Amino acid sequence: MERVATGVPGFDGLIEGGFPKNFTILLSGSPGTGKTIFGLRFLKEGLDNGEKCAYITYSQAPKDIQDQASEFGWDMSRLEFLELRPEEFEEALAGKHYNRIVLDSLSSIAVMTRDSLGRFIMKTKEMGCTSVLISELPKESVWLSRDTISEFLTDGVIILKSVEAAGEVKNLLKVEKMRSTKIEKKSNIYSITDKGFEVKSYLAR
Numbered sequence: 657m658e659r660v661a662t663g664v665p666g667f668d669g670l671i672e673g674g675f676p677k678n679f680t681i682l683l684s685g686s687p688g689t690g691k692t693i694f695g696l697r698f699l700k701e702g703l704d705n706g707e708k709c710a711y712i713t714y715s716q717a718p719k720d721i722q723d724q725a726s727e728f729g730w731d732m733s734r735l736e737f738l739e740l741r742p743e744e745f746e747e748a749l750a751g752k753h754y755n756r757i758v759l760d761s762l763s764s765i766a767v768m769t770r771d772s773l774g775r776f777i778m779k780t781k782e783m784g785c786t787s788v789l790i791s792e793l794p795k796e797s798v799w800l801s802r803d804t805i806s807e808f809l810t811d812g813v814i815i816l817k818s819v820e821a822a823g824e825v826k827n828l829l830k831v832e833k834m835r836s837t838k839i840e841k842k843s844n845i846y847s848i849t850d851k852g853f854e855v856k857s858y859l860a861r
């Protein structure tokens with residue numbers, strides 16, 4: 657199975673070297689956990705390999721996203737920004753050949769029905785694209801996404817959490833699901849620094 661490296665330091669080793677090509681991955685986490693930064697790093701990896709990459713955003717202006725990337729020294733000038741409503745996906749993506757797409761975020765689309773999400777996933781798979789769908793995750797949620805559907809429709813689910821224990825805040829990343837891949841369902845500590853998103857180690861028991 658062909659793997660698509662995310663380029664996120666410390667992460668690809670958790671999933672046999674990268675996302676299986678053509679997969680749709682749900683990246684879910686509470687506000688400020690680094691979802692956008694993770695998504696940008698994934699796209700930067702593609703751009704560095706000469707791939708065609710797009711960012712579909714609703715919540716932030718393209719300039720803000722570019723500014724965020726340049727904070728980490730990432731040149732993303734070749735990144736394409738698409739402003740598409742769910743009902744426009746099919747037509748807008750027809751005949752396009754993106755290698756990587758990040759959609760930020762599912763939660764900021766007012767109505768993303770099971771149908772339009774399903775069509776989006778199918779369309780991106782058809783074009784050979786590997787995509788990351790970002791979702792907000794309310795802190796105490798028993799579901800894995802805000803819409804409670806996308807965790808079932810997607811091929812993989814990554815959960816980001818910030819937890820406080822003994823007065824210390826820890827950022828935890830868990831690969832909850834990754835079809836066709838051996839995963840260990842452990843929480844890994846990650847950090848966000850001037851270099852971006854980095855997965856450090858398993859959480860010590």
Ligand SMILES: Nc1ncnc2c1ncn2[C@@H]1O[C@H](COP(=O)(O)OP(=O)(O)OP(=O)(O)O)[C@@H](O)[C@H]1O
Nearest residue numbers: 685686687688689690691692693694727848849850
């Ligand atoms: N240079 C840096 N060093 C350390 N932390 C940083 C740096 N730049 C950004 N951060 C942290 O990254 C976090 C924001 O990351 P990001 O925007 O990816 O989160 P998010 O999950 O997408 O948030 P939202 O839910 O608001 O969209 C903030 O908490 C911020 O403190």
Ligand SMILES: [Mg+2]
Nearest residue numbers: 691692693760
């Ligand atoms: Mg964000």
